[in-house]
Amino acid sequence: MSASKTTMTRHDWTTDEVVALFELPFNELMFQAASVHRANFDPNEVQISTLLSIKTGACPEDCKYCPQSAHYNTGLAKEKLIEVQKVIDQAKAAKAAGASRFCMGAAYRSPAAKDFPHIIDMVKSVKDLGLETCMTLGMLKDEQASALADAGLDYYNHNLDTSPEYYGEIITTRTYGDRLETLQNVRNAGMKICSGGILGMGEGVSDRAGLFIQLSNMNPHPESVPVNMLVKVEGTPMAQEEELDSLDFIRAIAVARIMMPTSHVRLSAGREEMSEEMQAMTFFAGANSIFYGEKLLTTANPEANKDKELFKKLGIRPERAESFDGDVVHPFDPMNCPKRNNEKFYDATL
Numbered sequence: 001m002s003a004s005k006t007t008m009t010r011h012d013w014t015t016d017e018v019v020a021l022f023e024l025p026f027n028e029l030m031f032q033a034a035s036v037h038r039a040n041f042d043p044n045e046v047q048i049s050t051l052l053s054i055k056t057g058a059c060p061e062d063c064k065y066c067p068q069s070a071h072y073n074t075g076l077a078k079e080k081l082i083e084v085q086k087v088i089d090q091a092k093a094a095k096a097a098g099a100s101r102f103c104m105g106a107a108y109r110s111p112a113a114k115d116f117p118h119i120i121d122m123v124k125s126v127k128d129l130g131l132e133t134c135m136t137l138g139m140l141k142d143e144q145a146s147a148l149a150d151a152g153l154d155y156y157n158h159n160l161d162t163s164p165e166y167y168g169e170i171i172t173t174r175t176y177g178d179r180l181e182t183l184q185n186v187r188n189a190g191m192k193i194c195s196g197g198i199l200g201m202g203e204g205v206s207d208r209a210g211l212f213i214q215l216s217n218m219n220p221h222p223e224s225v226p227v228n229m230l231v232k233v234e235g236t237p238m239a240q241e242e243e244l245d246s247l248d249f250i251r252a253i254a255v256a257r258i259m260m261p262t263s264h265v266r267l268s269a270g271r272e273e274m275s276e277e278m279q280a281m282t283f284f285a286g287a288n289s290i291f292y293g294e295k296l297l298t299t300a301n302p303e304a305n306k307d308k309e310l311f312k313k314l315g316i317r318p319e320r321a322e323s324f325d326g327d328v329v330h331p332f333d334p335m336n337c338p339k340r341n342n343e344k345f346y347d348a349t350l
Contacts, residue, residue, distance in 0.1 A: 009220075009221065009260075010216065022255055030254060030281075032258055045316070046290060047290075051103040051105055055108065081119075084125060087126065091126045091131060095130065102126050102133060103157075106119075106137050109173070110140065111137045119137065119148075123151040132155070133152055135153055135155075139158075144185075148191070156194065157195070158182050160196070161211075163203065166207040192224075194225075194266075197211045197215075201230050209255075224264045225264070226268040227267065246275075251285075253286055
C-alpha cells in the first residue's frame, strides 16, 4: 500500500488491511504515517489540552483498568459534583491565561438526573465567557445529548476502549453498543467527538485493528482520537498486566494516523512512563495532541516544564488556538499558561 493511497479518508477498512499495516516493516510504516501526517497537518505542531475534573470516583462501572470504579479499592478519594461557581472561576482563570477551550469531566455511568441541571449551567456559564466547551460524562441518551448541545457544548469525549471482540474481557456493566449509541447521539445533536481506546490490556493486534476500524467507520471520523497506554493501578484487576512494548505502541499511533488522516491523534494516559525518545517517535508517527499538566485526575502526567523542554529539543510548537475578546485576537500558547493551585484533570481513559 503506497503512502499516496493512505491520504484518503476511508470508512471501509478491513481487518486484513489493518493487520497488514501493523505488520509492515517499522521504517515503512513510519514513512507512510509521516507522509499522511504531513499531508494534513504541520508536522511540527502539537495540540495541547488541559481538562478539569468536576466529579471524581464512585463510578458504578467495572472497567478493569479504572481506579475510579467503585468495584475496586484503589485508595481514590471520592468527590461529589463541584459547584458551578468553582467551574466558572476556573474557566475565567483559563481564559485569562489565553485558553479558548475549557473541558470538564465527571466519573458517571451516565449523568445523574439531580446533577444534570448543574451540568447544563456549567456549560452555559463557560460558553457565556466566550470559551469553547467540552465534557465527558459517560453514556448519554438522545435527549441529554440534545440538551447539552442546546446549552452550547461543542465537544464530547467517550472512548470505545478496545475492539468489540475483546470488550467483554474489560467491562461487563456497559455494552459496546451502549458506547456506540452514545457517540451516535452526540453526532445527532451536532457535537464533535473525541473517542479512542487503551492499549496494553492484554489485547492482540487484531483487537487494536478492530478498535481503529470501529473509529474509522464513523462518518465523519472522530475529531480527536486519544490513544492511551494502560496505567497499571494497584487495586484494579489490570495492575499486573505485562508491560506494553514501546514499538508496538508507536506502531499503533502510526496506524491510527494512516486510518484517520484528518483527526488529531492524542497521546493520553501513560505518557508519564514514556521516555523522551518514545514520545519523539510517536510525534513522528503522527501523534499531534497531548494532555498537558501534572495529573489526568488519577494518574501522573509529565510535568509542564518537562513538556516544554521536550518540545524545545524537538523543535515542536504548540498548536495555537485563538480566543476572541471584542475585536482583539489572543493567540493561545498553552505551554506558557500559569499553573493554578489544586488544579485537577480528568482521566483520559473514561
